[in-house]
Amino acid sequence: MAYVGILGHGTVGSGVVEVLMKNADSIQKRAGERIVVKRVLDLREFPELSYSGLFTKRFEDILEDPEIKVVAEMMGGLKPAYDFVSRAMEAGKHVVTSNKELVSTYGPELTQTAQRMGVRFMFEASVGGGIPIIRPLSQCLSANRVSEIQGILNGTTNYILTRMGNEGLDYHTVLADAQKLGYAEKDPTNDVEGFDSTRKIAILASIAFQKFIDYRQIDTEGITKIQMEDIEGAKAFGMNIKLIGSARMDESGEITARVSPCLVPHSYPLSGIFDVFNGVLVKGDAVGDVMFYGRGAGKLPTASAVVADIIDIVKKSDFKAPILPVETQDIVPDTEAASFFVRSAKPVEEVTAALGECDTAEFEGWTAYITQPMTEKALLQKGEGLALSMPIRVITEE
Amino acid sequence: MAYVGILGHGTVGSGVVEVLMKNADSIQKRAGERIVVKRVLDLREFPELSYSGLFTKRFEDILEDPEIKVVAEMMGGLKPAYDFVSRAMEAGKHVVTSNKELVSTYGPELTQTAQRMGVRFMFEASVGGGIPIIRPLSQCLSANRVSEIQGILNGTTNYILTRMGNEGLDYHTVLADAQKLGYAEKDPTNDVEGFDSTRKIAILASIAFQKFIDYRQIDTEGITKIQMEDIEGAKAFGMNIKLIGSARMDESGEITARVSPCLVPHSYPLSGIFDVFNGVLVKGDAVGDVMFYGRGAGKLPTASAVVADIIDIVKKSDFKAPILPVETQDIVPDTEAASFFVRSAKPVEEVTAALGECDTAEFEGWTAYITQPMTEKALLQKGEGLALSMPIRVITEE
Numbered sequence: 001m002a003y004v005g006i007l008g009h010g011t012v013g014s015g016v017v018e019v020l021m022k023n024a025d026s027i028q029k030r031a032g033e034r035i036v037v038k039r040v041l042d043l044r045e046f047p048e049l050s051y052s053g054l055f056t057k058r059f060e061d062i063l064e065d066p067e068i069k070v071v072a073e074m075m076g077g078l079k080p081a082y083d084f085v086s087r088a089m090e091a092g093k094h095v096v097t098s099n100k101e102l103v104s105t106y107g108p109e110l111t112q113t114a115q116r117m118g119v120r121f122m123f124e125a126s127v128g129g130g131i132p133i134i135r136p137l138s139q140c141l142s143a144n145r146v147s148e149i150q151g152i153l154n155g156t157t158n159y160i161l162t163r164m165g166n167e168g169l170d171y172h173t174v175l176a177d178a179q180k181l182g183y184a185e186k187d188p189t190n191d192v193e194g195f196d197s198t199r200k201i202a203i204l205a206s207i208a209f210q211k212f213i214d215y216r217q218i219d220t221e222g223i224t225k226i227q228m229e230d231i232e233g234a235k236a237f238g239m240n241i242k243l244i245g246s247a248r249m250d251e252s253g254e255i256t257a258r259v260s261p262c263l264v265p266h267s268y269p270l271s272g273i274f275d276v277f278n279g280v281l282v283k284g285d286a287v288g289d290v291m292f293y294g295r296g297a298g299k300l301p302t303a304s305a306v307v308a309d310i311i312d313i314v315k316k317s318d319f320k321a322p323i324l325p326v327e328t329q330d331i332v333p334d335t336e337a338a339s340f341f342v343r344s345a346k347p348v349e350e351v352t353a354a355l356g357e358c359d360t361a362e363f364e365g366w367t368a369y370i371t372q373p374m375t376e377k378a379l380l381q382k383g384e385g386l387a388l389s390m391p392i393r394v395i396t397e398e
Numbered sequence: 399m400a401y402v403g404i405l406g407h408g409t410v411g412s413g414v415v416e417v418l419m420k421n422a423d424s425i426q427k428r429a430g431e432r433i434v435v436k437r438v439l440d441l442r443e444f445p446e447l448s449y450s451g452l453f454t455k456r457f458e459d460i461l462e463d464p465e466i467k468v469v470a471e472m473m474g475g476l477k478p479a480y481d482f483v484s485r486a487m488e489a490g491k492h493v494v495t496s497n498k499e500l501v502s503t504y505g506p507e508l509t510q511t512a513q514r515m516g517v518r519f520m521f522e523a524s525v526g527g528g529i530p531i532i533r534p535l536s537q538c539l540s541a542n543r544v545s546e547i548q549g550i551l552n553g554t555t556n557y558i559l560t561r562m563g564n565e566g567l568d569y570h571t572v573l574a575d576a577q578k579l580g581y582a583e584k585d586p587t588n589d590v591e592g593f594d595s596t597r598k599i600a601i602l603a604s605i606a607f608q609k610f611i612d613y614r615q616i617d618t619e620g621i622t623k624i625q626m627e628d629i630e631g632a633k634a635f636g637m638n639i640k641l642i643g644s645a646r647m648d649e650s651g652e653i654t655a656r657v658s659p660c661l662v663p664h665s666y667p668l669s670g671i672f673d674v675f676n677g678v679l680v681k682g683d684a685v686g687d688v689m690f691y692g693r694g695a696g697k698l699p700t701a702s703a704v705v706a707d708i709i710d711i712v713k714k715s716d717f718k719a720p721i722l723p724v725e726t727q728d729i730v731p732d733t734e735a736a737s738f739f740v741r742s743a744k745p746v747e748e749v750t751a752a753l754g755e756c757d758t759a760e761f762e763g764w765t766a767y768i769t770q771p772m773t774e775k776a777l778l779q780k781g782e783g784l785a786l787s788m789p790i791r792v793i794t795e796e
Contacts (some may be wrong), residue, residue, distance in 0.1 A: 005618075019684050020541075021683070022683075023541060023543055023683070025544070026543055026608075027540070029608060030536075030540040031540075040698065068615070117489060122561065124538065130682075130688065131685075131688055132530075132534040132537075132538030132686065132688070135533070135537060135538050136521075136530040136534055136538070138428075138531070139530075139533060139709075140522065140530030140533050140538060140703070141702070141706065141708045142428040142429075142705075142706050142709045143417050143418075143419055143421060143425060143702040143703075143704075143705030143708075143709060144421070144427070144702050145424055170508060201643065210428075212425075238781035256422035266427075267672075269670070269691060272667070272669075274665075284702060285420075285421070285698075286413075286417050286421075286698040286702035286705075287529075287692060287698070287699045287701065287702040287703075288528065288529065288693045288696075288699055289692060289693070289694065289699070290528065290530070290690075290691065290692035290693075291689075291690075291691035291692065292689075292690060292691075293667060293685045293689035293690075293691065294685060294686065294688035294689065295685065295687070295688075296689060297425060297705050298781045300683075300684040300685070300686070301684065301685045301686055303541075303684060304539070304541040304542050304682060304684035304685040305538070305685075307540075307541030307543075307684075308537060308538045308539065308540050308541045309764060310541075311537075311540045311541060312537060312540075315553075320654035321681075337732065344565075366519075367402055388783065391593075394669070
């Protein structure tokens with residue numbers, strides 16, 4: 001019998017309890033032991049639930065229960081999650097979390113605490129919802145030097161961009177609809193400005209490159225400035241616009257990372273990821289391109305990732321190496337040249353005289369351009385006076 | 399220092415040595431210990447190699463070396479691989495293999511030997527080349543009841559179907575070209591008749607459903623009978639033809655499995671997998687659809703999966719539960735109704751009078767049909783006398 005304490009009975013937390021109860025038999029088979037929810041911490045009460053007797057409002061009821069060996073934190077945010085998680089590990093309990101704020105902010109400290117106490121700190125659910133990505137990155141791809149990770153890491157923005165592309169609706173119309181449908185929050189800032197993706201790419205890059213990188217150093221641009229013309233223009237070149245989080249480590253060990261909208265060619269693996277789905281493309285020196293795809297959010301998908309971590313702990317596997325590195329590394333500014341997509345109402349000759357040779361697609365009253373590779377800074381200098389639209393990076397296949 | 403013995407220095411075996419040497423430092427970091435190739439078994443000689451001194455023609459040099467704790471088998475085939483692998487485990491050595499014949503034929507026996515001897519038997523590279531799929535299935539998705547797996551599991555056939563679709567070339571022309579390019583073997587039977595996919599779906603289904611299923615029970619149909627008209631007809635309905643291996647477990651625990659060409663709608667995740675790439679779609683009750691994508695074959699991709707298994711063993715993770723079940727289960731005939739694609743030169747009225755309501759696409763001299771769901775047997779009965787083309791299953795999204 002392995003007893004688990006649940007912190008937070010919101011969407012994901014209640015999903016974890018549901019999955020643990022519904023699939024108890026098959027989970028027991030995988031884990032080698034029965035996994036039982038012993039206490040659930042929440043300030044609210046749920047008298048109608050069959051397991052309402054398990055609820056408590058005191059964290060200490062979990063912390064001080066010697067039978068509880070695993071604590072699963074699904075409260076979100078830093079306070080009091082950081083405090084609870086630290087104290088749980090200090091008390092010798094393993095911790096599983098779905099909390100990307102926690103992992104991206106306090107990853108190294110929490111990893112050190114786990115190491116010191118001989119317990120595990122796991123967070124498969126913090127990126128990509130139910131998609132197995134943290135563990136494949138740290139285990140299955142361990143034979144590779146990973147050179148780059150690119151991901152569509154946020155379901156809300158991908159849903160908005162998908163509908164803008166398919167239905168020709170503008171950003172604000174689709175956002176309002178997404179909010180109505182529950183795909184976007186009332187205050188959508190965190191998603192649409194790219195901040196959610198930034199934390200996730202920081203976590204993935206830290207695992208892939210084995211240097212902890214600080215999400216606050218990552219250049220981040222969301223989708224709020226994407227115009228219908230950008231989407232139309234991209235289509236004319238056979239591309240989709242996606243919000244991509246990417247991180248790269250060069251031969252010398254320098255790391256760059258960014259989150260920004262990108263034009264993606266139809267033939268590119270990430271291009272086929274629509275609606276609320278997420279996808280993560282990993283480039284390894286041995287394995288080549290590998291992609292993971294699935295629902296990046298939602299109650300049961302995310303819960304299934306939390307439960308997989310719990311099972312892993314109960315199976316007592318993988319004790320030796322922590323998932324996150326403790327050592328941190330500053331990222332460097334990305335000065336690599338890229339092709340950019342821009343629009344301008346100026347005559348084509350004038351634009352190409354300034355920007356150099358471009359692929360062009362003409363529309364009524366304006367033209368879309370894809371430049372030759374250059375830095376964004378060079379583009380902005382060359383483009384002065386052309387009243388260019390916001391440049392959007394183009395992903396090209398090597 | 400962890401010493402490894404390599405069995406077979408062919409494409410994959412030499413790739414394993416290359417990856418272990420080239421990425422030695424980063425692998426050491428992941429494994430917690432230096433991993434060193436101590437002996438390589440091959441009947442050939444490679445005097446030009448920097449590590450030519452490691453070669454031996456005697457298996458006993460590896461078997462009887464007490465320093466070698468891990469044996470990696472990349473010889474392929476059953477003889478002498480089965481004998482060598484069994485003896486290695488009997489001698490207390492862990493075994494990693496890329497050999498799908500071995501796993502699909504002797505999986506339960508070898509798993510029992512491993513259990514009895516307290517060693518591990520791992521085979522990530524046996525399915526999907528470098529794509530992490532075995533471990534995600536057995537670990538990350540462990541919280542799920544998997545109801546279905548569908549995969550494009552063979553790169554050769556996917557390459558052939560991709561080129562037939564893109565270039566309008568017939569099967570024999572593309573096959574000849576694929577053989578010239580090294581994407582298909584001189585005797586392509588194993589790939590094009592679907593046998594390779596059958597072994598792979600058997601392995602995946604055994605892990606997902608935790609019942610070992612015998613690949614010899616799986617209905618298998620390859621791509622040799624696919625005509626250009628089938629591909630044109632599929633396109634008219636917005637679909638691609640892919641060779642799909644699939645397995646399903648119903649609520650009562652009965653398992654069905656098959657390998658056959660299928661029409662796949664463009665919006666379906668597996669539809670975007672082209673050329674030599676593989677993809678595996680897993681349907682879990684909690685996680686929903688998850689897909690894994692990457693190169694399903696090739697020296698370094700496959701080698702990277704072998705090396706990941708070796709690292710896992712050196713890290714001493716996951717000892718508790720074996721990957722494969724020991725218990726076997728017969729599969730049952732698939733009697734579930736499906737829509738089918740057929741062609742006929744008979745008048746549309748005559749065909750639909752016999753088959754019932756259909757989606758149709760008319761061509762010069764013939765018509766393509768997609769039927770309502772029915773069993774293949776019912777279709778063949780209804781279609782008697784209509785000179786129907788070979789029926790091809792249609793995958794529909796639920």
